[in-house]
Amino acid sequence: MKNIKRTLLAGVSGALMIANAHAAAIHIDRAYHPFVFIDTVLNTPGKPAVVKPGDFSIAVIPDTQYYLAQAQLGGNFDMFKAQIAWIQKNQVKENIAYVAHMGDITEHGDNPVTARSEWYLAKTALYGLENPVSIPYGLAVGNHDQHPSQYPVKGTTNFYNKYFGVPHFEGRPYYGGHYGNNNDSHYDLFSSGGVDFIVLFLEYDVFNEDQAGMYAWANEILTKNTARKAIVVSHSILHFNPVKGSNESPAPFNSSGKAIYEALKGNANLFMMLCGHVGDNGEGYRTDVYNGHTIKTFLNDYQSRPNGGNGLMRLYKFSVKKNELSVKTFSAYTNENETDGDSQFTVPLF
Numbered sequence: 368m369k370n371i372k373r374t375l376l377a378g379v380s381g382a383l384m385i386a387n388a389h390a391a392a393i394h395i396d397r398a399y400h401p402f403v404f405i406d407t408v409l410n411t412p413g414k415p416a417v418v419k420p421g422d423f424s425i426a427v428i429p430d431t432q433y434y435l436a437q438a439q440l441g442g443n444f445d446m447f448k449a450q451i452a453w454i455q456k457n458q459v460k461e462n463i464a465y466v467a468h469m470g471d472i473t474e475h476g477d478n479p480v481t482a483r484s485e486w487y488l489a490k491t492a493l494y495g496l497e498n499p500v501s502i503p504y505g506l507a508v509g510n511h512d513q514h515p516s517q518y519p520v521k522g523t524t525n526f527y528n529k530y531f532g533v534p535h536f537e538g539r540p541y542y543g544g545h546y547g548n549n550n551d552s553h554y555d556l557f558s559s560g561g562v563d564f565i566v567l568f569l570e571y572d573v574f575n576e577d578q579a580g581m582y583a584w585a586n587e588i589l590t591k592n593t594a595r596k597a598i599v600v601s602h603s604i605l606h607f608n609p610v611k612g613s614n615e616s617p618a619p620f621n622s623s624g625k626a627i628y629e630a631l632k633g634n635a636n637l638f639m640m641l642c643g644h645v646g647d648n649g650e651g652y653r654t655d656v657y658n659g660h661t662i663k664t665f666l667n668d669y670q671s672r673p674n675g676g677n678g679l680m681r682l683y684k685f686s687v688k689k690n691e692l693s694v695k696t697f698s699a700y701t702n703e704n705e706t707d708g709d710s711q712f713t714v715p716l717f
């Protein structure tokens with residue numbers, strides 16, 4: 368690993384422009400974000416993961432906060448490491464093209480008492496997606512990754528940007544660009560199964576500190592990439608299903624999800640949204656149709672389950688040929704599968 372320090376200075380008058388050699392991001396001034404200096408850790412990635420033609424998968428890691436904090440609900444770091452190790456081991460077998468984390472990577476964000484230890488563990492686990500093989504991945508910023516929690520503008524995300532900032536990802540073939548003066552909202556590009564995709568991450572903003580600017584940026588990025596099928600990832604979009612173990616009744620949008628859906632539904636390339644945040648049952652699914660195109664939204668978050676999640680995660684298998692999207696829920700730590708109606712199911716892809 369090669370560590371190089373770069374100083375980023377956030378100006379009060381507007382966003383700091385950071386050049387991206389792979390794709391020119393659209394920058395929209397956002398409200399002043401109170402961080403001053405960030406030392407961004409760089410890591411030279413290994414050889415790119417090979418993705419074969421045909422069916423492929425996306426691995427989804429839900430809230431990992433209890434694996435890093437003070438053993439809340441019995442969670443431990445081995446569960447997080449097991450998720451990453453499973454992806455490394457099964458990348459070829461499952462033809463994993465991309466990995467998405469749903470946010471709440473840590474429990475206490477930039478809290479000075481815990482930040483160094485929690486973020487060190489987080490980067491230790493997640494950098495396993497970069498070496499020895501580089502598997503494209505992106506991270507949502509959840510409310511627990513902000514300090515104080517819930518506030519994307521008044522709060523800080525210094526440690527997130529220390530380990531997962533713009534300079535860490537820029538120049539990688541899958542990295543597309545970012546919003547504003549940091550990497551809290553960003554997007555990635557990849558192609559698999561004969562289809563081009565864009566994965567767009569939106570920072571948690573339940574109190575609407577910066578929704579207008581953030582969603583305007585998101586719409587411009589999606590409009591710029593109309594030829595790519597779009598997946599939006601944000602920490603909080605859905606509540607859990609009304610009937611546990613079943614997708615028969617649609618999960619309701621929460622306030623963040625409703626705002627995201629209403630802001631972005633006009634993009635005909637948007638077909639999928641992913642989220643975490645809501646524990647308890649922790650699984651939800653709904654479909655919405657707008658101007659003839661269908662948007663499928665999935666919730667998975669297991670932090671309220673035994674052992675703070677017990678290593679549960681998901682694999683989404685894409686079959687373009689069959690027009691099918693299959694969901695598998697399992698624990699990388701215990702090797703158990705969940706097979707009830709809202710944990711293992713298949714829906715139309717496009």
